Amino acid sequence: MRTHFVEMDITLAATPAQLLEAVERAFQERLDGQGEVLRWAITALNINQGQGPSTATVQAVMLML
Amino acid sequence: MKKFSDPKPTVIFLVPTGVGASIGGFAGDALPFVRALSQVAYVITHPNVCNGGSLYWPLDDVLYVEGYGLDQFCADRWALRPVFQNRIGLLLDVAMDSIERAHHLNVAQGAAATLGLNIVGYGFTNRPVGVKLRDYGDSSSSNPSWGTIEDPETLLEGAKRLVQAGADALAVVVHFPEVEDTAYEQGKGVDPIAGVEAVISHLLVKTLGIPCAHAPSLSSTATTVSEVHPRVCGEVIGHTFLPSVLVGLSRAPQFIPVSNGHLAPTDLRAQDVDLVITPAHSCGGAGILALAGRSSAPLVLAVEENETVLEVPPEPLGIKALRVATYLEAIGAVAAFGAGVDPARLRADTDWVPLL
Numbered sequence: 001m002r003t004h005f006v007e008m009d010i011t012l013a014a015t016p017a018q019l020l021e022a023v024e025r026a027f028q029e030r031l032d033g034q035g036e037v038l039r040w041a042i043t044a045l046n047i048n049q050g051q052g053p054s055t056a057t058v059q060a061v062m063l064m065l
Numbered sequence: 066m067k068k069f070s071d072p073k074p075t076v077i078f079l080v081p082t083g084v085g086a087s088i089g090g091f092a093g094d095a096l097p098f099v100r101a102l103s104q105v106a107y108v109i110t111h112p113n114v115c116n117g118g119s120l121y122w123p124l125d126d127v128l129y130v131e132g133y134g135l136d137q138f139c140a141d142r143w144a145l146r147p148v149f150q151n152r153i154g155l156l157l158d159v160a161m162d163s164i165e166r167a168h169h170l171n172v173a174q175g176a177a178a179t180l181g182l183n184i185v186g187y188g189f190t191n192r193p194v195g196v197k198l199r200d201y202g203d204s205s206s207s208n209p210s211w212g213t214i215e216d217p218e219t220l221l222e223g224a225k226r227l228v229q230a231g232a233d234a235l236a237v238v239v240h241f242p243e244v245e246d247t248a249y250e251q252g253k254g255v256d257p258i259a260g261v262e263a264v265i266s267h268l269l270v271k272t273l274g275i276p277c278a279h280a281p282s283l284s285s286t287a288t289t290v291s292e293v294h295p296r297v298c299g300e301v302i303g304h305t306f307l308p309s310v311l312v313g314l315s316r317a318p319q320f321i322p323v324s325n326g327h328l329a330p331t332d333l334r335a336q337d338v339d340l341v342i343t344p345a346h347s348c349g350g351a352g353i354l355a356l357a358g359r360s361s362a363p364l365v366l367a368v369e370e371n372e373t374v375l376e377v378p379p380e381p382l383g384i385k386a387l388r389v390a391t392y393l394e395a396i397g398a399v400a401a402f403g404a405g406v407d408p409a410r411l412r413a414d415t416d417w418v419p420l421l
Contacts, residue, residue, distance in 0.1 A: 003213040003264060005199055015383045017358030020351070038267045039133070041081065042349025042377050043209055054381065056349065061213060061264045063271075 003038065004062045006030065009046070009055040023058055035064040073126070074339035074403045077139070077356070077363075078102060078110040081347045082132065083210030083259035084373040088344075088392070090256055091249075092299035093117030093309060098392045102342075103127050105400040109145070109338070111135055112266070112278040112313055113259065117299030121309035128333075129313040131277050132352075133267035134320050139352035141335040143274075144328055145318040151276060152185045153314050154232025156223045158282065160193035160240040165282045168304035169238050176311045183315070185231045192219040194239045196261055209374060212261025214239075217268055224269050224277075234276040234314045238307060239265055241281045250301075252294030255374060276317035280306040338363045340402060342395050344371035345388060348379040357384040364402065366395045 010026055013019040027037050040060035047054045078099055080089030089095030095114045100122060102108055108127045115121065115129055128145060130138065137143040155173050157166065176182045195215025214220070224235055241258055248254045262279045269277040282305065293301055300306060321332055328334075335356060343353055345367035356363055357379075365386040367379050379386035387409055389395045398408035409415075 001217050002215070003217060003268075005211055005213060012381060013383065015358060016354045019382060020354045020358055023351075023354075036271070038271065039263055040351060041209070042382070043084075043375055045349075045377055045381050047381060056377075056382075058349075059209065059211065061211065061267075063217060063268060 002064050004035070004064050005059070006062060007057060007059050009057055011053045011055055012045070019056070026058070027060070031062065035062045038063050073106050074399060075333070075337050076102065076106040076108050076340045076342060076399055077135070077338055077352070078108050078114060079341065079343045079350065079353065080114050080371070081344070081350055081373070082111075082113045082263045083256055084347055084375050085209070085255035086344055086347070086371055086373045088371045089114055090373070091252060091294070091296035093120060094296040096122060098396070099127060100124065102396050102399065105396060105403055106340070109135070109138075109333070112310065115313050116278070116280075116306065116309040118301075118306040119303030119308050120299040121312045123312055123316070129276075129317045131266050131270050131317075132263055133270040134276070136351040136355070137320070138333070139335055140355040142323055144321040144323055144332040144334050146321050146329065146332050147318045148316060150183050151234035151315055151317060151319075152183050152232050153234045153236055153311060154185055154224075154227030154230065155187035156220070156227055156235060156237045157187060157189050158194045158239040159189045159191065161238070161282050162284060165240065165284065169282065169307055172305050172307040172311070176308065180312065182311055184311070186227065188223055188227055190219040190223040192216050194220055194265075196239060196241050198242065198244070198257060198261060208255070210255045210257055210260035212258070212264065214261065214265060220265065220268065221272055224273060228273060228275070233319065234317060235269055235273070236307065236310050236314055237265060237269065237277060237279045238282050238305070239279065241283050243284055250293040250297055252296045270320075274320050274322070276314055276319065278310045278314050278317075280310045335359065336361070340364045340366060340399055342366045342368060342392075342399075344373050345369045346378050347373045347375045348382055348384055348386070349375070349377040353384065354382065364408070366398055368392055368395050
C-alpha cells in the first residue's frame with residue numbers, strides 16, 4: 001500500500017454533475033482496480049477560445065493497493 | 066431544505082486546504098468569519114477553518130467535519146449525526162522525538178483534566194509514517210500544497226487498535242520534516258504541509274468512517290522566538306497544534322452511510338444545505354461540484370476577497386454562483402436568505418423579473 005500523486009486533464013462538461021462524472025470515470029480508468037482516490041481537486045482551467053475543447057487540470061493523491 | 070423548526074439556514078463554509086487562501090490559509094484564521102456566520106446560520110465546516118493550533122473557539126451551531134467526510138456528505142453518501150461528545154483516541158507517529166512526545170501527551174492529559182474531554186487513550190504507530198512533501202520550494206510558489214506518506218498501513222494499524230479500544234474519533238499527530246518558510250510565517254503564500262495533512266486524515270476517515278483530524282509535529286531546535294504574521298500566530302504560541310484538534314473532534318458529528326437505511330430524523334443530509342460559501346477562485350473541489358450538480362442545488366456564494374493560488378472560478382464549471390465581494394457581504398446574504406429575501410435583490414442594479 002502506498003500513496004501516489006497524479007495529474008490529468010479532463011474535458012470540461014456543461015454541468016457540474018457531468019464534470020464530476022467525467023472526473024470519476026477518468027480516475028477509474030487510471031486506477032484500473034488497483035487503488036482508490038484519497039483526495040482530488042481541479043487546480044487549473046485551460047479555456048480554449050474556438051479551437052479544441054476546454055479542459056480542467058485535476059490533481060489527486062491515490063492510495064495504491 | 067427547510068425543516069419546520071429550523072430558525073436559521075444551513076451553510077457549508079469552505080476554504081480549500083493548501084491553496085494559499087489569503088483568509089483561512091494559515092492558523093485557523095477563518096474562524097472569526099465562522100463565529101460571525103454562526104449567528105445567522107448553522108455552519109458545517111472543516112478542521113483547517115477552525116484549527117488555530119493553540120487557539121480555538123467551540124461553537125454550538127458549527128459542525129466540524131473532516132474534508133473526506135465532507136465530500137461524502139455533499140455527494141449524499143454519508144449523513145452527519147450531531148453528538149454531545151466523542152470518545153477520542155490519540156495516535157502518535159513513532160518517529161517523534163522524546164520532546165515532541167512529551168509535549169503532545171501533556172496536551173492530551175491537559176485536555177482531559179482541564180477541559181473534561183473524553184480521551185480514551187493514546188497509542189503509537191509501529192513504524193514511522195514517513196511524510197514526503199511534494200515539490201516543495203517555498204510558499205511563494207503558485208502551486209497548491211501536496212504530499213504523500215510512505216507507510217499508510219502503519220497509520221491504519223495504529224488507528225484500528227484505538228478504535229478497538231473504544232475510540233469513535235481520532236486525533237492523529239504525524240512527524241513532519243523541518244520546513245523553513247519565512248514567506249508563510251509572514252502571512253503569504255501556501256501552507257507547505259497542509260496538502261499532506263489532508264491526505265493523512267482522508268485516508269483514516271475513508272477507511273474507518275469516523276471523525277478524524279490531524280495535527281503536525283515538527284522538531285524544534287529553535288533557541289530564539291521571532292514575531293510572525295498575526296494569521297500564523299496560533300501555530301507558534303504553543304509547543305503543538307493539538308489543542309484545537311482535540312476540541313474540534315470532541316463534538317464532531319458522526320458519519321452515517323445513507324445506504325444503511327438507519328437514519329434519524331435529526332441526521333443532516335446534502336439536501337439540507339441551503340447555501341455554500343467558497344473563495345471565488347477555488348471552486349473545483351469534489352464537494353462543491355456534487356452540491357452544485359444537485360437538481361435543487363444550494364445557493365453558492367463566491368467570495369472574491371479571498372484570493373488563492375488557484376484560478377478556478379465557478380462559471381466555467383457550470384456552477385451558478387452569486388459573487389460577493391467580501392465575507393461581510395456573504396454573511397449579509399445568508400441573513401437575507403434566512404429572512405426570506407433573495408440576496409441578489411439587495412443591490413442597486415436589481416434586475417427586472419423576466420417573462421418566461
